[in-house]
Amino acid sequence: MKLNYKLYPYQSSNPNGKSIGTIIILHGLFGSSKNWVTVAKFLSEFATVYAIDQRNHGDSPHSDEHSIQIMANDLETFLSEEKIQNPILLGHSMGGLVAMYFDLTRPGVVSRLIIQDIAPRSYPFVYEKEIESMSFPLDGFTSRTEIDTEMAKYVKDSFIRQFLQMSLERREDGSYHWKLNVDGINHARRVFDDVFSLDQISKTPTLFLLGGSSEYISESDFTMMDRFFQNNQKVKIPFGGHYIHFTHQKEYLEQLRNWLEKEFR
Template identity: 70%
Template sequence: MKLSYKLYPFQQATEGKKSVGDIIILHGLFGSSKNWVTVAKTLSAFGSVYTLDQRNHGDSPHSDEHSIKLMSEDLEEFLTDHKIQNPILLGHSMGGLVAMYFDFTHPSFLKELIIQDIAPRSYPFAYENEIQSMSFPLQGFSSRTDIDAEMTKYLPDTFIRQFLLMSLERMDSGEYRWKLNVAGLNRARRVFESIFSESVSSDTKTLFLIGGKSEYITKDDLVLIEKKFPNLLVKIIPDGGHYIHFTHQKEYLQILGEEFSLIS
């Protein structure tokens, strides 16, 4: 599948500064490249940054099939089409699962792997409220505010609603539609199950960025991560949750900046 993407070319801040190479960012479930503009612009000081819309998200095509394996194959097709070799791959949540799967199935291909707040294991599809908040008919709604008010009936969390609303598009007709393939994602409720075999591991240089208050990472997960990725650095933002690239952006970008400064 041909994925939509945004490119942020390498911005050479000082004369003679070399690029660390291409940086690829994979968003999480219900996200898109739009969630990563600030991060991508900042990281372009180190190399060219590509923010991808994964299948059924953003401006990329919709499909009845949605799996980590297929998203990894989409990524492989993107890298081949753009002749990208040895990139740095950053993945958040669902994007992190795709990034790890790609790394496990493409040994020694990545220059570095960066995973945000997800572990190499199965997860339940615990997004019933999110799906319901995007499943009511949008005909007759004349503003985003009215749609947000209707969504509140299913999803009280303001932060998550505002996150979802980034994928709401107003068409030329004045009507609204979701860029997300809501029905397709709803049918893919086993997308986070049985992805990784117990025996798989990776020698890729790997950085895990974790929110200290996140519900996605347990103490057992930290043990599993160390087992799967022996060439590992773990950074925890103590007060952060699952969306530390947004809620704790300063600390998040500082950690990445320090990491990229060490890459030759």
């Protein structure tokens, strides 16, 4: 599958700066490259950055097939088509699972991993309310405010609704539609099951950048991180949740800078 992406060319403000290569950003479930503009622009100080729309998200094609393994295949095709070698992968949530699986099953391809708030294990599909909030007919709605009011019947958290609505698009005729393949994702509820039933280990330098208050990470996950990724560093952002690149952006970018400068000094 040919994936849509946004390219951020390397442009350092330091006249003596030197690119560290290529960084690929892999968004999470219900996200897109659109969610990563600020982070991508920041990272373009260090490298050429590609923010990808994974299948069934953003402007990439829709498919009935949706799994971590298939998205890793999509990434492999993307790297081949764009002639990208030894990239750094930054993956959030679902994108982090794709990045970790890709590295474990294709040793030596990736130069570094940055994994945001996810561990190499199975996760339950607990997004029924989000799916419901995007499944009612949009015919007759004339504004985002009206749609948001209806979505609030299913998802109370306004932050999550605003995040989902980044994939809501208005057509030229004034009607609305979801760029996400909501139905396809809904029928892929085992997408996070049994991905890491693997014997492989990775020596790839890996940063686990975690929300200190995230519901996605438990203390037992650290054992799994160490089992699969034997050259890793773990950094917690205090009081941060799953979306630390939004909610704790200053601290998040500071940690990215510190780690990249340490890795490539």
